[in-house]
Amino acid sequence: MRLFGVLIVLLFCTVLISFDQKSEEETLIYSYNHPETNQEFNIVHVYKLYDNYEKRIEKDSTTPKERIFEEEVIEPVVEACYQDAEYFERSGKTYSVEPPEDMELVNAIINTIDEEKINNAIKEALIESANYIPSNKATNVCIYPTPYDPDLPQMVTEGTGKISVLYTLFFDEEFLKVGIAHEYHHSVWTEKYFNRENSDTVLDILVLEGKAVMFENIVYPGNSYEDPSYPFLTEYWELVKPELNFYDAYRAYEIIYGGDDLPEDYGYNAGYHLVKAYLDSYTSLTPEEWTELSGEEIYEDGKYIEIY
Known part of the structure; x- marks a missing residue:
């Protein structure tokens, strides 16, 4: 009988521990x-x-x-x-x-x-x-x-x-x-x-961030943390343009966050306008459709420079 009592106590303790772990996880x-x-x-x-x-x-x-x-x-x-x-x-x-x-x-x-x-x-x-x-x-x-x-x-x-x-x-x-x-x-x-074997260019990363800013503006129009009306200024783009085909993620995020010769968060807004220029020409595309497009397609077919 004593052994049975011990088993009951052990079983009870095990249930309590299991219950506590489950409660913590929930x-x-x-x-x-x-x-x-x-x-x-x-x-x-x-x-x-x-x-x-x-x-x-x-x-x-x-x-x-x-x-x-x-x-x-x-x-x-x-x-x-x-x-x-x-x-x-x-x-x-x-x-x-x-x-x-x-x-x-x-x-x-x-x-x-x-x-x-x-x-x-x-x-x-x-x-x-x-x-x-x-x-x-x-x-x-x-x-x-x-x-x-x-x-x-x-x-x-x-x-x-x-x-x-x-x-x-x-x-x-x-x-x-x-x-x-x-x-x-x-x-x-x-x-x-995402492809583990591929590296991304500065342009790819700018467009990737631009797509995310465009998407947040679609889901929550008017509430984006980034300012979609941010003006395009040729003087800044001329600093960035020679580096677009570099495989340099560090430099890409320097551009995205801004600083030094670029305004704060410059790359978010530049990326957004790259995507917007494309979507202004291809208005019927859904987010699912334009998400898969490459940075090069967005840049070249969107006529970014001609528009801005």
């Missing part, structure tokens, strides 16, 4: 499907794991913070947020986030996060985006509390169906929706057209 990940196509979406609230990280570093002064962060924050979400992601693999498996230097600031960011509002905003943006271009893969959006840095992106597509949101104090629901639409386009383009 709280961490909000899952839903497109109401018509059943396309799968998951929102991963990674910031909820930062408490584990903070408690661990307070107790453990011998283990490097990088390792603790990896174990407490990254490892539980690797499958959802990074596994098999094309750009993550290409970067040498470099994560978009690092162990926070200022936990007080990170906790302040976490305290501003309204989970229900974030879920609703991302859910709407993904469904609206999928209405234009569906995906055959699940789309996972992973949210990390991140101190604002003007030199870093605030959202990143890690690869097909893997979007990282580097959530700062400046986020609001509209910014989140537009950014998700932008990154969703990158995600679907990657799913359908």
